[in-house]
Amino acid sequence: MLPWWFWVLLWTVLALATLLFLVLAGIRLFRGFMAVANDVGEAMEKTGTAMDAEVEPRHYPEVADRTPSGVAALFQDPATAREIYELGKANRSADRRAGRIARKIRRGQPQRVADLELF
Template sequence: MPWWSWVLIWVALSACTVTFLVLAGVYLVRKGLALMRDASAALGEIAERPPAAEGPAHDHEASPSRRAPGSAVFADPDLMRREYEEGRELRRLSRRDRRVERRRLRGQPQSLHDLGLI
């Protein structure tokens, strides 16, 4: 094989490498710009939202008997058990109410147990 064929092989390999790197760079720049556009749009939507209403977001957080973290260590075990069971029942009823409402909105049949008929 003559010496100039090696030069042609290396020139072709180098050209392919440079072409690949340029195309990969263009691809990454375009994806990065699209990401920045989406992030800008999302931040714009967040900025346009009114501030959240004051107060807790969940019903179980609204109870006045909400204790500070760690206070259960020194509390009466019977009282803590009763509060836990009451909270568990409130959460169960809340889930049932949401399920009944969701099924009503979708036009799905209701469970007799959910309606309190069983």
């Protein structure tokens, strides 16, 4: 059997080791929290300055004319409805092509041969 002072010494050392571990873990946790708080503060500053900057106004395209749908379109002549559909389809395709050409010019990219309508 071990003497009583050995048990006192053992439990004192164990308690001090546990206390030291908790203090070091707390310091590391606090440093990690402060690093995250610093990053969040920088992100908020960047967001705030980006929202304060003057932005040039956006120019939205005009709303395209559309054929009425529903009951009024139900009573149209099928040939007329098909012609209107095909015309709208061609207009949408031309609008997409024009937008693609303008975007590629703006970015300095080469054009597609199909967009140039050479053939």
